Each structure stands twice: as structure tokens, then as C-alpha cells.
Amino acid sequence: MGEDVRLRAVVALAQGMAAAHTPRESWRAAAVGVCRALDGGFAALSVWERELGRLRVLVNAGDRAPDEEEFPEAEAYPVHRFPEITEFLHERWAGGAGPGAWVETAAGPAGPAGAERYCHQRVAALRRRGRSSCVVAPVVLHGRAWGELYVARAAGAEAFRAEDAEFATVLAAVVAAGIAQTERLEEARQLAFTDALTGLANRRAVDVRLGEAIGRHRADGTVVSLVVCDMNGLKWVNDTHGHAAGDRLLERFSSVLSLCGAMLPGALAARLGGDEFCLLAVGPPADDVVRVADELCRRADELELGEGVACGVASTQDPIGAVRSPRRLFRLADAAQYRAKAERSPEPVVAGRQGPDDPVVRLADRPEEGRSASAAPRERRRIRGRRR
Numbered sequence: 001m002g003e004d005v006r007l008r009a010v011v012a013l014a015q016g017m018a019a020a021h022t023p024r025e026s027w028r029a030a031a032v033g034v035c036r037a038l039d040g041g042f043a044a045l046s047v048w049e050r051e052l053g054r055l056r057v058l059v060n061a062g063d064r065a066p067d068e069e070e071f072p073e074a075e076a077y078p079v080h081r082f083p084e085i086t087e088f089l090h091e092r093w094a095g096g097a098g099p100g101a102w103v104e105t106a107a108g109p110a111g112p113a114g115a116e117r118y119c120h121q122r123v124a125a126l127r128r129r130g131r132s133s134c135v136v137a138p139v140v141l142h143g144r145a146w147g148e149l150y151v152a153r154a155a156g157a158e159a160f161r162a163e164d165a166e167f168a169t170v171l172a173a174v175v176a177a178g179i180a181q182t183e184r185l186e187e188a189r190q191l192a193f194t195d196a197l198t199g200l201a202n203r204r205a206v207d208v209r210l211g212e213a214i215g216r217h218r219a220d221g222t223v224v225s226l227v228v229c230d231m232n233g234l235k236w237v238n239d240t241h242g243h244a245a246g247d248r249l250l251e252r253f254s255s256v257l258s259l260c261g262a263m264l265p266g267a268l269a270a271r272l273g274g275d276e277f278c279l280l281a282v283g284p285p286a287d288d289v290v291r292v293a294d295e296l297c298r299r300a301d302e303l304e305l306g307e308g309v310a311c312g313v314a315s316t317q318d319p320i321g322a323v324r325s326p327r328r329l330f331r332l333a334d335a336a337q338y339r340a341k342a343e344r345s346p347e348p349v350v351a352g353r354q355g356p357d358d359p360v361v362r363l364a365d366r367p368e369e370g371r372s373a374s375a376a377p378r379e380r381r382r383i384r385g386r387r388r
Helices: 003-018 023-037 120-128 162-192 203-220 234-241 243-261 286-300 326-343 359-369 375-384
Strands: 042-049 054-062 076-078 102-105 131-141 144-154 224-231 268-273 276-282 309-315
Touching: 003 023, 003 162, 023 042, 023 054, 023 144, 023 162, 054 144, 102 120, 102 162, 120 131, 131 162, 144 162, 203 224, 203 268, 203 276, 203 326, 224 243, 224 286, 224 326, 234 243, 243 268, 243 276, 243 286, 276 286, 286 309, 309 326, 326 359
Parallel strands: none
Antiparallel strands: 042 054, 042 144, 054 076, 102 131, 131 144, 224 276, 224 309, 268 276
């Protein structure tokens, strides 16, 4: 392979990883790019999980065997089965420069000293899956062994040589840089969608997920339910016991919210801001969501220093009319929560369950029926003034 061809392969690999937006996309771009660069038939990217003492496969690309999934859930191998790994697994390398790659063949050790390493596990796998040779390249991230790239060629193809191992070392460095970039993006994404105090999702995350959920509802009728709750008495706690006590109350309530949210498969628990929280459930029946909201009210009422929560529920499965936008479902749940606050209800108020002239639905929809939008906040402030 000429130098210009290899240079283009390195550039293509780097561009593929730079275009990835998620860890999975990054893993796949790495495996596919390295496989093409080395003219292989199959490639895998694995991560070393030190605390579990195993090598876990993240992605398999190319010509996969029947037992090789693209993104396997449970394909892992004990590190002690790979003696060549244990030599450098716990080492550190200045500047991120780690050990070089090596070649193994289905025939076992051969060639000049140092050109190949021998691992009977990999040799057996090559033979079992009809492959002639493989090149293994450690991936070093932040000066520590992170994982490995594995590229194999089919039986009958020319076996990898020492110069292929040298090139694989270069490719592994490009992959390491790409993975580091993806991890930084993922960390930034998590920060952007996470509430700093409670660790729950934030309003931005709710807006994104709710928009996707309403899109599904409009496409196939998927049930979407939203629980909005407002903690009672937080201002009194802050004023009487200090903001540190108020923060602890918020954290304790967030734990209760997460626990209750776990009763609804896939539900998103979030802090909207201040003393307002929500649960977003996509799929479960409305009655299940209401039961969880009722349990949430009961548990919140038992929190030390707290005065419970005002809780409102809106679900596309209830008689609330067509829900064509995330904003309308949010307005309905919000209006139900304000009514619960006004009535000092120990139970959740559910939009649409008080008959054709449901007051919650009227409150939520009134601005859309000709009343000025500015009137809604004034009415809500009047309701909100009636605190416990």
C-alpha cells in the first residue's frame, strides 16, 4: 500500500470519526474506517473494563460471523485469557504514546522474532471463523490503555505483515483522538440536559423528549402523559432554615421523583426549574401514570420540612381533545397542577376527567379561544397565591 493511499485512509478515518455525534456512531466509524484502511474483511473495537477484568466488544463491523452482532450487549472476554494484554494494561505512557500493534495468524507463531505475538484464544477464533490473520492495535487514551482495535482478513487473503501492524498503530492513535472528542461532546451534552443540583433531566431535555413523543403520538397514537408538580412550602424552608436546607429538600424530592418514575418504563424525571418538577411517560396507560402520580404525592407528603406537592396530570389517552403540539400537553398538565395548588389537593388533578366542561381544559385552552395570552399568567398568579 502506497504512502498516498495510507494518507488518504488516515484522513478518511479522521473525517468519519469527526462526523460522529454519539458514542455508537464514533465506535462504528472507528471500526469501519480502520477495516478499510487495512483492507480487512472484519473489524472490532473493544474497551478494557479494569474493574471487571474483561475486554468488552463495543462494535463489530464488516463480514460478521453468525455469533457476532454489530453492537453486542454481552460479548466480553476475561483479560487473563489474553496474556499479551496484561503486559501493558496497567501501564501509563507519556504523551499518550502506547505499545505498538502486532499480527497473529491462524497458523500460529511464525516469521521473524517480534513480528508476531501469539495468543491461542485469538488463533482459535481465527480458525473457527474462517479467517487467515488479524492485526491487534491497543488504543491509548489520556496516557492509559483504553481498549483495542482488531482487524481480520478472510481465509485465502494475504496475511497481515509487520508493516501493517505499524500502520495499525498510527490508525489506533487517530481513533483515540476521535474517541476523546466524542467523550468531550457527550459530557457537554450531558451537562446541557442535566440539572446541576439534582442530577435529573432539565427543561431543555424535557422539551426535546416531549417534542419527539408528540411526534410519535401524531404518527401512531402512542400514549403520552405528563405529570407536573410544584413543591409546597419551599420558600418557607428557604426563609426559615436557609437555602442549604431548601436544596436538601429539593434533592430528597428528586430522589422520590426518580423512584416513582422507575415504576413507569422509560419515564423521564426532570426538574423544570425552581420548585417545579415533572415526569414524562411515553407508552404506559394513563391510569398507570395517575397511580404513580398519586404515589408521588403520598411520598412527598412524608418528606421532612416539606409540605407535599401540588400535582397535575395530562395524558393524550384522556378526553382532552386533540394534542397536536407539545405546548398544549404542557399547558394542560400545568393547568391541572395549578388547580391542585388552588384546591390544596393531596391527590393529583387529572386534566379531562371532570366531564365535558372540565375546568382544567378550559383554563389551559382559554388563551387559544380568543382570550389574550397575557391573561393566563395573571390568572395563574392569582391561583398560585393561595398557598398552604
